[in-house]
Amino acid sequence: MPSKRPLFVILPIVTIGALVTLCLVPPVSKDALVHHLAIPKLYLKRGAIYEMPYFPFSYYPMNIDLIYMLSLKLGSDILPKIFHLFFGVLTAGAIFCYLRQRISPGYALFGFLFFLTIPVVVRLSVTAYVDLGLGFFSILSLLLVLRWSEHRSRVFYLICAGIAAGVAAGIKYNGLITFFLVFLLVIYFCVRDREQNEGYKKAFFNISLFLGISVILLSPWYVRNYIWTGNPIYPLYNSFFNPETAGGSSGIGIFHYRSVAFHESWWDIALVPIRVFFQGQDGSARFFDGKLNPFLLILLPLAYLQATESWPVKREKAAFLWFAVTYLFICFFTSNLKTRYIVPILPPLVILATLGVNNGMRLAESLHNKFLSRCLQISMLGCVIIAFALNLSYIVGQFKRISPFEYILGKVSRDEYVLKYVPEYRVIQFINANLAADSKILFVLIGNRGYYCDRDYMPDMVRNRSLIESLLKEHERPAVIWRELRKRHITHLLININLFRKWAIATLDQEQRARLKRFFLGYAKLLYLDNGYGLYRLR
Numbered sequence: 001m002p003s004k005r006p007l008f009v010i011l012p013i014v015t016i017g018a019l020v021t022l023c024l025v026p027p028v029s030k031d032a033l034v035h036h037l038a039i040p041k042l043y044l045k046r047g048a049i050y051e052m053p054y055f056p057f058s059y060y061p062m063n064i065d066l067i068y069m070l071s072l073k074l075g076s077d078i079l080p081k082i083f084h085l086f087f088g089v090l091t092a093g094a095i096f097c098y099l100r101q102r103i104s105p106g107y108a109l110f111g112f113l114f115f116l117t118i119p120v121v122v123r124l125s126v127t128a129y130v131d132l133g134l135g136f137f138s139i140l141s142l143l144l145v146l147r148w149s150e151h152r153s154r155v156f157y158l159i160c161a162g163i164a165a166g167v168a169a170g171i172k173y174n175g176l177i178t179f180f181l182v183f184l185l186v187i188y189f190c191v192r193d194r195e196q197n198e199g200y201k202k203a204f205f206n207i208s209l210f211l212g213i214s215v216i217l218l219s220p221w222y223v224r225n226y227i228w229t230g231n232p233i234y235p236l237y238n239s240f241f242n243p244e245t246a247g248g249s250s251g252i253g254i255f256h257y258r259s260v261a262f263h264e265s266w267w268d269i270a271l272v273p274i275r276v277f278f279q280g281q282d283g284s285a286r287f288f289d290g291k292l293n294p295f296l297l298i299l300l301p302l303a304y305l306q307a308t309e310s311w312p313v314k315r316e317k318a319a320f321l322w323f324a325v326t327y328l329f330i331c332f333f334t335s336n337l338k339t340r341y342i343v344p345i346l347p348p349l350v351i352l353a354t355l356g357v358n359n360g361m362r363l364a365e366s367l368h369n370k371f372l373s374r375c376l377q378i379s380m381l382g383c384v385i386i387a388f389a390l391n392l393s394y395i396v397g398q399f400k401r402i403s404p405f406e407y408i409l410g411k412v413s414r415d416e417y418v419l420k421y422v423p424e425y426r427v428i429q430f431i432n433a434n435l436a437a438d439s440k441i442l443f444v445l446i447g448n449r450g451y452y453c454d455r456d457y458m459p460d461m462v463r464n465r466s467l468i469e470s471l472l473k474e475h476e477r478p479a480v481i482w483r484e485l486r487k488r489h490i491t492h493l494l495i496n497i498n499l500f501r502k503w504a505i506a507t508l509d510q511e512q513r514a515r516l517k518r519f520f521l522g523y524a525k526l527l528y529l530d531n532g533y534g535l536y537r538l539r
Contacts, residue, residue, distance in 0.1 A: 008109055015116055016089060022126040022398055023081040025407045026414050028421035032128040033449035035060075037077060040069035041451060051228050054458040056235040059228070061221040063170040064130040077451075080128035087132040088125045092116045094139050095347055095354075102313060103358050110384070111354040117391035118346060119291035120339045122398060123282065130171050131343045137168035138178040138344035145182055146319055149189045150312050155209070158186070162210040166217025168344075173233055177330050178344055179214055181323055186210045235463060254336055262286040273332050280339050290339030291394060295387035296349045302356030305363060317355065320348035357384060418452065424533040427494060428452045431535065434527075440489045444468060445496040445503060446533065458490070472512045478519035485538060493524060493536040 027037055035057045043049050052058040064083075071079040092112045100108035115121060124132050141164035148157035165182045168175035190203035222232035231241035258264050258272075264286075268275075277297045281287035303317060324345040331341045357380060364376035407417045419425045424446050431441065432454040440456040448459045460467050471481045504513055524536040 008105065011109065011113060012116075015113060016085075018395060018399075019085055019088075019116070019122065019125045020082065021404050021408070022122075022402050023085055024078060025402060025404050026418050027077050027081065027128050027451065028418060029127040029129070030447060030449065032080075033422070033451040034447065036065055036068060036128050036130060037072065037080065038449075038451040040065050040072055043069060044072055049224075054462055056463055059225050059234045061170045061172055061175065061218075063167060063221075064133040068128060077128070081126060084128055084130070084132055085125040087136045088116060088121055091132065091136040091139055091347055094136070094143060095350055098143060098351060099354055102316075103355070107354050107358050110357065111350050114293075114354065114387065114391070115346060115350045117388065117395060118293050118296075118350075119282075119391065119394040120280070120343065121346065122391075122395055123290060124340060124343070126398065126402065129340070131340045134168055134171045134175050134178070135343040135347060137164045137171065137175070138182075139347035141165040141168060141178060141182045142185075142319070142323055142348070145185050145189070146312075146316050149185075149193075149315070152193065155206070158206060158210055159213060161186075162213030163217060165210070166214035169214065169218035170221055173236060174331070174341060174344070175218075176233075177327055179218065181326055183211065183214070185319060185323075254333070257336060258286075272337055273328055276337060276339060276342070285336065285338075288337055288339045292339055292346075293387055293390055295383060295390075296346070296353055299353040299356035299360075299383060299387075300349065302360045303352040305356075305359040317352065320352055324348045324352075422449060422452065423531050424449070424494065424496070425452060426530040427528055427533045427535050430528045430530075431455055431492075431494070435492065439491045441492045441494050441535075442467070442485070442490045443494050445499040446494060456489075457494075458488070466507075468516075469507060472508060472515055472519075476515065478515060478522055481515075481519050482523040482538060491538055492527075493538070495534050495536065496532060497529075497534050498532050 027033065032038075039052070039055065039058050039062070042052070064087075067083055068080040071077070071083065092115045095115050096108040096112040098108075099111045116125075121132070141161045144157045144161035144164060148154065148161060151157065161182065165179045169179040187207055190206050193203075225234045226232045228234070229238075229242070231238050234241075255266075255269050258269050259266075262285075274297070276288050277292045278294045279287050280289075280291035282290060300321075327345045328342055331337055335341060360380040360383075361377065364373045364380065367373040367376065406412045407414070412420075415425070415429065422428075431439075432452075435441075435455055437455070440458065441453065442460055443450065443457055444460040448461075450457050471484050475481050475484065504516060508516065520536070523539050525539060526534055527537050528535040
């Protein structure tokens with residue numbers, strides 16, 4: 001074993017070093033520019049957390065975004081990506097600690113590296129998102145509850161589990177799933193072991209303790225939303241909380257949406273929970289906008305081969321599988337599934353996959369037939385090699401896509417780098433350099449990427465409703481449309497011109513298109529045009 005010890009240092013350092021290198025470029029990922037950096041920047045500009053009705057995502061919980069706000073205050077928008085990567089490393093560390101205790105340090109290192117190199121984890125590790133933070137606090141809460149169930153006299157574990165679950169629910173709404181599932185586990189353990197827990201009073205105390213701590217920690221964001229909108233999870237399910245103001249649901253069913261938008265059969269849709277492990281593609285809504293590793297699923301049955309394990313290990317494996325499957329199906333039935341939505345199930349699945357590799361190798365060693373034993377060992381080794389080859393291939397692809405060394409070595413400037421990935425960036429630069437400080441820009445079909453804009457802005461599209469479209473359909477005179485825009489303090493329009501033309505043809509009738517043309521001829525002046533993006537000043 002001494003000869004293997006350097007691997008426990010070198011491999012994690014190389015892996016983490018590669019991910020840190022990918023982080024050391026300006027932020028260009030969509031959700032960072034729309035939400036996770038943009039909203040904290042607006043809060044800093046105002047000097048307070050305030051309501052932004054035109055930005056529905058500003059109502060989301062923001063535990064980790066507050067850390068990003070501190071980073072921006074310190075003058076760095078690269079540091080948030082390092083923080084997000086740090087949560088990924090912490091999650092891998094939690095996996096390592098569990099597997100080292102239950103199997104061996106070697107398998108613990110396998111689990112650490114396997115998790116950290118899963119394609120979706122790599123992609124998230126180099127962006128200023130929040131999903132890895134949710135993944136960390138989810139597995140932490142789950143492991144702490146399992147530890148508490150094994151050592152019932154140590155209420156400290158239950159308290160820490162409640163803290164972790166509450167923090168998870170304050171990161172994003174999906175954290176409520178973590179809170180709910182871990183809370184169910186607490187109830188299950190309390191009710192099952194009530195005799196050992198001195199009856200129902202002790203069980204009730206433990207349940208109340210976990211619930212109380214979690215609710216106290218998650219409540220600030222949900223109370224804020226209730227005060228602002230009457231809906232603690234706004235904008236989700238607003239027709240339920242505010243039926244008078246929200247009106248009827250304007251959306252369509254998730255499964256119907258997949259059928260219409262992606263031309264998928266009922267069989268394709270039913271297999272989504274399996275397909276997500278095999279068919280993921282970055283940037284494709286149909287294919288879950290992210291890649292997993294299929295061996296998370298392939299190795300899963302092997303985790304349940306061994307029948308001689310201790311009761312705590314059997315209980316933990318059952319809890320891991322129940323948590324992962326239930327979480328996956330809740331996401332499947334409540335959202336158009338994206339891979340990053342299910343990051344909290346990855347640590348339990350990595351643990352189970354690692355247990356599966358261990359069980360497969362132990363089974364091979366126990367076989368008396370040397371040929372079968374060798375075949376099984378080679379098969380298990382082949383699975384491990386292919387699994388890591390898939391992960392490493394993705395990391396290499398990320399180096400090609402992100403091109404970090406061009407920026408790190410000074411071959412391209414910050415502005416040149418951002419322009420490669422943010423097509424409207426030159427227009428944003430013009431806005432920052434030339435428009436008055438009190439200007440307000442309406443973003444029309446540019447994806448609401450507002451982080452780099454130093455002037456006030458608002459999106460044209462809010463909850464699938466276009467302001468421009470509404471004004472064109474409600475008012476016949478261009479002067480009234482201009483007045484309605486000015487009433488909202490809008491001074492300029494930033495438009496993706498090619499998309500805007502296609503949108504006008506597809507959405508507006510002939511009379512409305514003529515009205516739109518008269519509006520631009522009489523009430524808007526083109527100030528700057530670049531790369532298909534135009535900036536117009538309202539007269």
